[in-house]
Amino acid sequence: MTTRFDPIAATCPAPLAENERVLLGHGSGGQLMAELLADLAPRLGAATIEDAAIVATGAPEVVMSTDAFVVTPRFFPGGDIGSLAVHGTVNDLAMRGAAPIALSVAFIVEEGLPLDELRRVTSSIAEAARACGVPVATGDTKVVGRGAADGLYVTTTGIGVRLPGAEASATHGRPGDVVLLSGPIGLHGVTILGTREGLGFDSELASDCRPLHRLTAAMIEAAGPAVHVLRDPTRGGLASALNELAAASGVGVVVEEAAVPVPAQVAAACDLLGLDPLHVANEGCLVAFVAPDRSEQVLAVMRGLDEGAHATRIGTVVAGHPGRVVMRTLVGSTRVVDMLVGEQLPRIC
Numbered sequence: 001m002t003t004r005f006d007p008i009a010a011t012c013p014a015p016l017a018e019n020e021r022v023l024l025g026h027g028s029g030g031q032l033m034a035e036l037l038a039d040l041a042p043r044l045g046a047a048t049i050e051d052a053a054i055v056a057t058g059a060p061e062v063v064m065s066t067d068a069f070v071v072t073p074r075f076f077p078g079g080d081i082g083s084l085a086v087h088g089t090v091n092d093l094a095m096r097g098a099a100p101i102a103l104s105v106a107f108i109v110e111e112g113l114p115l116d117e118l119r120r121v122t123s124s125i126a127e128a129a130r131a132c133g134v135p136v137a138t139g140d141t142k143v144v145g146r147g148a149a150d151g152l153y154v155t156t157t158g159i160g161v162r163l164p165g166a167e168a169s170a171t172h173g174r175p176g177d178v179v180l181l182s183g184p185i186g187l188h189g190v191t192i193l194g195t196r197e198g199l200g201f202d203s204e205l206a207s208d209c210r211p212l213h214r215l216t217a218a219m220i221e222a223a224g225p226a227v228h229v230l231r232d233p234t235r236g237g238l239a240s241a242l243n244e245l246a247a248a249s250g251v252g253v254v255v256e257e258a259a260v261p262v263p264a265q266v267a268a269a270c271d272l273l274g275l276d277p278l279h280v281a282n283e284g285c286l287v288a289f290v291a292p293d294r295s296e297q298v299l300a301v302m303r304g305l306d307e308g309a310h311a312t313r314i315g316t317v318v319a320g321h322p323g324r325v326v327m328r329t330l331v332g333s334t335r336v337v338d339m340l341v342g343e344q345l346p347r348i349c
Contacts, residue, residue, distance in 0.1 A: 031240075031339045050170055051092040051232075054162070061162035063098035065089055069154045072347045074121065076195045078187075078207030081154055082124030084283060084349060087211045088234070089158040090132050094213040095230040095286065097166025097220050100134040104157045107141045110149040121152065132211045134158075163217060165224030168288075172228040173249030177317035178295035180288045182215060182308045183208065185238050186266035189280035192348045194269065205265045208284030215307040219288065222301040229289035232282070234349055236340040239278035239325065241287055243339040247323040249289075255315035255327045255337065279340040281348045289317055 023032060052065035067089050074081040090100045105125055109118065129136050187208040194201035212232065219227050229249065233241035238260070246253045262270075262277045270277050284307070290298050295313065302308030325337040 031341045050096070052096040052098065052158075052160070054096065061098075063093050063096045063160040063162055064158070065092035065160075066157040067092060067155070069156070069349055070150070070347055071192065071349050072150060073192075073196055074117070074152060076207055077191055077205065079209035079283075080121060080124050081152065082121040083128040084207075084209050085154045085156045086125055086128035086132060086134075087209050087283065088349060089156040090134065090211045090213050091232045091283075091286075093158050093160035094211075094216040095168065095232055096160075096162065097168045097216060097227075097230070098160030098162045098213075099217060100132060100158055100160045100213060102137040102159045103129060103134055105136055105139040106155040107139070108149055108153040108155070109141065109143045110151050111143055111146045113151050118152065121154070125154075128211075132213065163220050166220045166227075167225040168216075168220075168227050168230040170229060170231065170245055170248040173245055173251045173289045173317050174228060174291070175251055175317055175319040176292050177228055177251075177289040178292050178313055179242075179253060179255065179315035179317060180290055180295065180299055180302065181238070181261070181285065181312055181314045182212070182287075182302055183285040183310045184261040184263045184266070185233070185282055185285060186262060186270065186277040186280040188234075188283040189237070189345045189348050190266050190269045190275075192281075193273070193345050196347075199269075201265065201269055205269075208282060210284040210307060212284065212286055212307055215286070215302060215305050218301050218305060219290075219298050223290065223294040223298050226291040226294035227288060227298065228291065230286055231288075232286045234283060235281050237277070237279040237281055238287065239276070239337045240339045242325045242337065243323075245287075245289065246325055249317075250322045252318040252321040252323070253315055253325040254318055255325060257327050257329045259312055259314040261310060261312060275345075278337060281345060283349065287314075 052063050055062040055064050069081050069085045071081050071084060089103060093100050191205050191207045194205065216230055229245055231241045231245055242253050266277055299311055302311035326334050327337050328334055
């Protein structure tokens with residue numbers, strides 16, 4: 001007897017959407033997080049929430065940002081939860097064209113965490129803050145019972161002053177802008193995953209965790225308001241960041257695959273694990289939309305600093321397909337680049 005193949009019966013049904021509980025994917029930096037913020041932001045009286053906001057205090061403009069860090073493992077090649085907290089908050093200020101002037105730090109500590117580990121993280125925060133030229137002005141510590149937290153969580157708030165000529169915002173992208181990327185992508189996410197799971201990736205692979213405020217200051221000094229958009233593509237990777245910017249500015253983005261710098265180790269790890277490097281987190285690079293008549297000048301300035309030594313042009317902002325990012329592939333075709341859906345690499349920052 002021959003059994004007739006039923007393609008409908010052989011198809012896995014799509015799972016029902018979860019609308020009443022928080023999922024791990026809501027913290028991914030991708031589509032689920034965007035949907036969550038679209039739900040929550042209006043409850044706070046905000047149309048949108050950027051990583052840092054201008055606080056109306058007069059001139060000079062004050063910029064404020066806050067963030068929480070839950071990365072596991074807490075220590076990894078290229079950094080740790082302490083330096084990551086400082087750099088992440090400084091970078092959020094920098095993406096609005098601000099120079100950091102003060103940080104606050106709060107610890108949520110699980111009972112049983114070795115004191116030496118807490119001291120090590122605190123020393124790392126102090127060292128990173130000194131290197132950034134920003135003081136840790138205040139802080140707080142809370143201890144919770146065993147099992148109520150994963151060892152240690154760190155929350156930081158940063159205050160900065162906006163630099164003269166800085167007008168960068170997620171909403172300021174314009175057709176014709178050149179898309180610049182300051183360096184290679186995927187290093188942080190792949191390093192965290194390899195360390196967490198003991199995958200034995202190349203021993204030279206390390207997170208790109210570093211501050212970017214000196215790089216953005218140089219870009220703004222060179223081109224001022226012509227630097228329309230700045231964003232560090234952390235959770236959700238470059239793909240999610242570009243989609244967020246395209247949607248916020250009401251423009252389209254065209255990316256050249258051949259121009260996107262993916263380190264060989266990252267490409268190999270992603271191939272092995274079935275990951276898309278465009279969705280892998282970064283902690284030490286930025287993407288910028290710059291007016292076309294100033295883009296070469298800004299690119300030259302970026303390449304003159306260590307943080308932007310490998311900066312490159314990766315695409316163009318267009319009027320067509322607003323809110324959508326497309327990529328011209330190596331074989332000459334065009335594909336849509338979507339935001340990350342779900343959770344690709346949990347607990348990466």
